[in-house]
Amino acid sequence: LEQGLAKGETVCLLMPNRPEYMAIWLGVTRVGAVVSLLNTSLVGPSLAHCIKIVAPRHIIAAAEFIDRLATALPGATQVWAHGAGPGSFPRIDVDIERYAAQKLGAAELRPVGVEDRALLMYTSGTTGLPKAANISHFRLMQWSHWFAGMMDTRPGDRMYSSLPMYHSVGGVLATGAVLVGGGSVVVREGFTARHFWDDILRWDCTLFQYIGELCRYLLRTDPLPHETEHRIRMCCGNGLRPDVWHDFKSRFRIPRILEFYAATEGNVSLFNIEGKPGAIGRVPSFLAHRFPAALVKFDVEKDAPIRDEEGWCVRCAANEVGEAIGRIGAEPSNIAGRFDGYTSEEDSEKKILRNAFEPGDAWFRTGDLMRQDAQGYFYFVDRIGDTFRWKGENVATSEVAEAICAFRGVTDANVYGVQIPGTEGRAGMAALVTEDELDLAAFRTHLSARLPGYARPLFLRLRSRMELTATFKYTKHEFVRQGYDPAATADALYFDDPERRAFVRLDQALYHRIQTGQFRL
Incomplete structure (x- = not known):
């Protein structure tokens, strides 16, 4: 208030996980300003881009991140340091001590409504530069209270989260759901499998938030004598693969797993209440008319939903794979069905599918391929852009990666498609990390x-x-660009030779034969 920050103006926050993180954005949004939650992994041009697109009046940065702002700062932005460190910027943690601790008076408060923008959260940037998504106060309340109900959070609960607080799951869901239920939250700066169960026991946690890969990493660790001596009653998250689900639940004695699907900026949410391994949620047939989402057939080559002869999208039958879309509510009172978009109107429009089933309708495109079985369970298949076509068939990278990681000794698999001259579509390629030499x-x-x-x-x-990325997602762009050219990387490359029916080392001579069409692929 003393800085003259007007309602709707933006403050950027660049800080690792710590209790002050949430306190800062709650305080700033309480007086009507907007907080942009910057990804702490970003540097240089990517960080500069994320700051530029939100045009902040102020930036609050942890002292350890001050140096990286040097090349990313817009001209007239006031920087505040949090903690002792380099530079001559004022310290907000020191300056704040000048103010009384009591609540703001009625004259100091500004009217803030549920439809007002509260936060700006960024897409992961795995498919290009990040976009800043508009998050309203309604969305923050919706996420917190939804999950408080789903997890039945209580005053005695203690949530453990090592997920980054600049993301919706780590920064709002894991924290908000427990705090509104009267419980407490333990935050750690980054996930480490080695310290996970020690932290759970030390802080006597009853809940923890996961991302699927986190569970797989824990399952790969050597057994510990105390890893089941916890009071965990439930874990909540997304991306837990079916091949990991049972072993994870059994080994660590997790009573209940709440798997869900949601997108930070989207209007499609699914919850697997029954705990069916691999499913991301369920919509029974008798509730389908109340669920404003659909799966539509998708053309991978054209990168667009398929339309029939009359120009309408085609709904998927049971077990058919299609893009998940959510109807954008046209009624002003239907806040839950809105798509608030990004700071860029052009980016926002790209996410809207218009005239899908009737003239004038509008649907949010999730960018995710799913299938729904006959019982109404939804299953995540792949991200659009990751799925590719080869030999006239769609290849889902997530399913291929799951099969690869089932081989003993493979710890990580990043699957993508690469182009081969003279062929249609893209051939599969997998970057692997293994514990020992691969047989x-x-x-x-x-x-x-x-x-x-x-x-x-x-x-x-x-x-x-x-x-x-900080949410355990693989980046593919550089791998796709380098392709299978041995001159582009020092990594060992192998080719599944159709003549020898074996993986053989890929050198420049073999690369030339593939490039000149000397193999029937």
């Missing part, structure tokens, strides 16, 4: 038994480690 013959036999020919990766890339 290529046994691995090929394993894939042949689990995947159809068109889905088996034609190329392998062996790495010592895999780069991940």
